[in-house]
Amino acid sequence: MVMNFLRKLMYGRYGSDQLSLFLLVVYVLLILLSGLPHMGWLSWLALVVLVWDLFRMFSRRIDRRRAENARFLALAGPVVRWLRLRHNIHRDKEHRYFKCPNCGQYLRVPRGKGKITVTCRNCGASFEERS
Numbered sequence: 001m002v003m004n005f006l007r008k009l010m011y012g013r014y015g016s017d018q019l020s021l022f023l024l025v026v027y028v029l030l031i032l033l034s035g036l037p038h039m040g041w042l043s044w045l046a047l048v049v050l051v052w053d054l055f056r057m058f059s060r061r062i063d064r065r066r067a068e069n070a071r072f073l074a075l076a077g078p079v080v081r082w083l084r085l086r087h088n089i090h091r092d093k094e095h096r097y098f099k100c101p102n103c104g105q106y107l108r109v110p111r112g113k114g115k116i117t118v119t120c121r122n123c124g125a126s127f128e129e130r131s
Ligand SMILES: [Zn+2]
Pocket: 100, 101, 102, 103, 104, 105, 120, 121, 122, 123, 124, 125
């Protein structure tokens, strides 16, 4: 009964995507932060975010919502990749990570080998590093 009602309600509407999930997380964070002293105004911002999120989910302009989500993913992609890299670096105790001083590429060397000469696999520059 309830599922049927929901299905009818959402028929022809956009529904949820990565951006709507992200907005929901932002909403929850704003609500939590609005509990802090002098931060009560954040609950208004949270309301705006929630209304925007619901507007997107119930929107019938599916093409536009898809384009928004694609833009969001293009923006979020580098951030997600960076967070994943930080996570890997933190977990990997057998390697040392550093940036190539020439091109900025992340390089990985085994730990505990003393001073070694590293050649960047991206630009070919050679330099000494302590591993
Ligand atoms: Zn390089």
